[in-house]
Amino acid sequence: MKKDLGIFVLLVVLCTIVSIRNPSFLTPENLQNTGRLIGAFGIFSLGLGLVIITGGIELSVGSMMALLGVLLSIMLTEWRWAAIAAILACLLLVMGLGWLHGLLVTRVKLQPFIVTLCGLLLYRGLARFISDDETKGFGSVEGFESLRFLAGGNLLGVPMPFVLLLIISAVMWVFLHRSVFGRYLFASGRNEEAARYSGINTRLIISLAYVIAGGLTAISGIIFAFYTNSISPASHGNFYELYGIAAAVLGGCSLRGGEGTVIGILIGTALLQVLQNLVNLLDIPSSLNFAVMGAVILIGVLADQFFSQRRNRKQVALLRESAKADVTSANTATSNNV
Amino acid sequence: MNLTPVLEMKGIGKRFPGVVALDGVDLEVRQGEIVGLIGENGAGKSTLMKILGGVTERDTGSIEVAGREVEIHSPREASQLGIEFIHQELSVLDNLDVAANIFLRREPTKGGPLKMLKLIDRKRIYAEADHYLQKIGLDLSSHTPLSKLSLAQQQLVEIARALSAGARILIMDEPSSSLTLTETRRLLEIIGELRTHGVSVIYISHRLEEVREIADRVVVLRDGRNAGLLERHEIEHNTMVRMMVGRDLEDFYIHANGGGNREPNWFGVNRLRTLRYPQHAVSFSVGQGEVLGLAGLVGAGRSEVARALFGVDQTIGAEITLAGRPLNIQSSQDSIAEGIYLVPEDRRLSGLIVEFNIRENITLPGLDRYSTGGLVGKAKELEKANEMCRTINIKTPSTEVRAANLSGGNQQKVVLAKWLALSPRVLIFDEPTRGIDVGAKAEIYGLIRDLAREGVAIIAISSEMEEVLGISDRIAVMHEGRITGILSRDQFSEEAVMRLATGGER
Known part of the structure; x- marks a missing residue:
């Protein structure tokens, strides 16, 4: 938790600055809208974080969402599937893609970057081909109220995606930080060989991370599809994987694997969305959008590096203190033995 | 052999927090001489050589090279004094060819205003590299990619690199540890020939037979102090062992x-x-x-x-x-x-997850024993980890210390504890x-x-x-x-x- 404190402070400072400079940041509408986006982005960012903890990467998130959006629209409006069937089909499809990625990474030993880069291109192309490169949507067809509610509705004033994110985060937190699977995931990501030497089925664990990431991407994808209500296959979900990676890295995940927390990823996601909001509210030219984000991520990562090095130095100092005490006792012990 | 010392280290002392690594160690090396430096792990050989190589700073004592007192603050300064280090783990780049390795950072160049922009003089680099390969009797072209070479040949390339850098004192740390018997023979021959070029060698090895065969003198360290000095005719296996261990092996x-x-x-x-x-x-x-x-x-x-x-x-x-x-x-x-359990050879790579703490390492293979319903019970883990630390004497202030920060011996005990916890x-x-x-x-x-x-x-x-x-x-x-x-x-x-x-x- 200590590790997430730095970025949390950064988030609070940013929020304070924005609300002082432009009080409309605190209006219910703005908070609701920002919360909605945090929810939608947060869900798949958690999945991406999971993959990053295994030492891998998932670049095809945005393309998966485009493919999913197009298929969802076709299933609901053209094939007239029941909502629940369409959602299950989408979930299974994207989790299946995740499983395929996991298989290629752990069994065929391809590098995650390459596997998912191919996915990025492949699924985008498929999405555009299936839809004839035409924008798909859900129009005004009746019957999707429950689905629309997931994306656009509020529960007691809290946007539904945010509610979903909270539920999923709670589950993920227990899963990652308290369960056996979570420990195995960190172990496999940190040092796959040592994990294997401890009897962990690392291939299964890593594959599962990709499958879960797929599932969470699907949930986010469904929310985004109904949130935008129109899916232009060439641009829907563009760069979303990078938002997810940025959120995970801001939240303390190391691309080397084995590091990261659910809370960190949540704060990271929130930070990115607040930054977007800040650019709009403070009349910063929107062309600077990415530049602002890049700078803040860099600052966040630098601060994290600084603090983690300091923490380690403290532990080493502590050990040296106790070693000092040991040396004297060990010296007497060995001289007795000889 | 020339009797004037090319190197004199006197009264070298080095403290690390809590440990005296070196306590007034002397080392003298004459020109064209091979000095065997032996001692058990932790005796201070590496620290002494790191000080000579400019990797670590000494606390006390003096260093004289060719009769002149010197301060060595970095490997580069050591290199300027003619001191070259050949490490236990090879530091060659196997994506480059032999010549590029020999002249790395000292490439002969031509043209261009800035060092980085100059072109590498390809004709000269290969010609000179070939010359050094010949000098150490390595019969291959300097165009050969390094990855095509055996470990032994790569080691010889390192020696060629040191010679081309103008080495007068060569420090070799366990050079034979991964060589076959024939390769070791060849290496020893070449080291012997270095004498005739006036190069002095400090040869660190645990293989006492090699030391006996090749060294002109042997310096023995034990617990950070000089434990003995053997002249050529005194070098004998049992004497060396006794000096190193300071007691009988039985x-x-x-x-x-x-x-x-x-x-x-x-x-x-x-x-x-x-x-x-x-x-x-x-x-x-x-x-x-x-x-x-x-x-x-x-x-x-x-x-x-x-x-x-x-x-x-x-x-x-x-x-x-x-x-x-x-x-x-x-x-x-x-x-x-x-x-059936294995305590592997490379504990930092395969035995432990060094970023994990002691508790997490110990419980990793049997995690389900400390869990209920898929959730890890930290109290049970702590109990087991503390018990293991006590029974096999893992020296640590707490079980929450990262394995990376432990000494080699304590790390090995953690690996062992993983398995002992599972009977x-x-x-x-x-x-x-x-x-x-x-x-x-x-x-x-x-x-x-x-x-x-x-x-x-x-x-x-x-x-x-x-x-x-x-x-x-x-x-x-x-x-x-x-x-x-x-x-x-x-x-x-x-x-x-x-x-x-x-x-x-x-």
Whole structure:
């Protein structure tokens, strides 16, 4: 938790600055809208974080969402599937893609970057081909109220995606930080060989991370599809994987694997969305959008590096203190033995 | 040989927090002389050489090179004084060719205003590289990609690099540790020839036979102090050992056999064939409560056997039995379920997750024992970790310390604790005391002995002759993938093991 404190402070400072400079940041509408986006982005960012903890990467998130959006629209409006069937089909499809990625990474030993880069291109192309490169949507067809509610509705004033994110985060937190699977995931990501030497089925664990990431991407994808209500296959979900990676890295995940927390990823996601909001509210030219984000991520990562090095130095100092005490006792012990 | 010293280190002292690494050590090297620097791990050899190489700063003492007092603050300054370090782990770049490696950072150039923008003088770099290769008798073209070279040849390229940098004092840290016998012979010859070029060599090795053969003088360190100085005619194996250890070896190793072989063929390995040596089948057995030493040179295939038995390497075929029951081991999950565990050779890479703390490392293989409903019970973990720290004396202020911050000996104890917490039936050690100080070594031997007494079958791979002779009840010796002989206690001798390890007959 200590590790997430730095970025949390950064988030609070940013929020304070924005609300002082432009009080409309605190209006219910703005908070609701920002919360909605945090929810939608947060869900798949958690999945991406999971993959990053295994030492891998998932670049095809945005393309998966485009493919999913197009298929969802076709299933609901053209094939007239029941909502629940369409959602299950989408979930299974994207989790299946995740499983395929996991298989290629752990069994065929391809590098995650390459596997998912191919996915990025492949699924985008498929999405555009299936839809004839035409924008798909859900129009005004009746019957999707429950689905629309997931994306656009509020529960007691809290946007539904945010509610979903909270539920999923709670589950993920227990899963990652308290369960056996979570420990195995960190172990496999940190040092796959040592994990294997401890009897962990690392291939299964890593594959599962990709499958879960797929599932969470699907949930986010469904929310985004109904949130935008129109899916232009060439641009829907563009760069979303990078938002997810940025959120995970801001939240303390190391691309080397084995590091990261659910809370960190949540704060990271929130930070990115607040930054977007800040650019709009403070009349910063929107062309600077990415530049602002890049700078803040860099600052966040630098601060994290600084603090983690300091923490380690403290532990080493502590050990040296106790070693000092040991040396004297060990010296007497060995001289007795000889 | 010229008697004027090219190097004089006097009264060198170095303290690390809590440890005195060096306490007034003297070292003198004359021109064209080979000085063997020996001592147990932790005796201070590496620290002394790091100070000479400019990697570490000394606290006290003085260094004179060619009669002039010098301060060495960096490897670059050491290099300017003609001091070159050839490390235990090769520091060559295997994506470049031989010439590029020899002249790295000192490339002959032509044209261009800035150093970085100049073009490499290809004609000169290859011509000069060839010249140095010839000088050390390495018969190949400097165009050869380094990756095509054997380890031994790569080592020679390092020597060529040092010579081309104008080395007058060459520090070699365990240069033969991964070479075959013939390669070692060749290396020793070349080192001998360096004398004629007026180059002095400081030769650090645990292989005392090599030191005896090549050194003009031997300097022995023990616990950070000079423990002795031997002139050429005094250099003898036993004298060196006595000086290094400071006591007789018999006190150090206590034979494991406590249970007296309760069941002779308890753990049986039949016709095991590894991927590295598919043409040879290995068969042996270990009794309950017996310590079987597995001796041989580096590359004899011992670690491959260990990894195959533990299920982390695939095998071509094997019949393994434990207590009369045949086992089918396809993965480390299978072997762990049977109580067959491995303490691997490289503990930082395979034995531990060094970023994890002690508790997380110890409980990792048996995590389900400390969990309920898939959730880890930290209290149970803590209890077990604390218990293990107490019983095998892991020196740490708390179980929440990261394994990376522990000493080698304590790290090895954590690896061992992982398995002891799961009550082993067969325990395989691959180089159990590599890089561990004397005190911890004795403790590990004690633990091995206790385990054997409790009826665990133990296989101990060791490249240290004294260790394998000291702790084993029987020794199986391997050579290039085959077991060339199994020695019983009354047949133990260094000569017998060496003969079998080099492929000779019993």
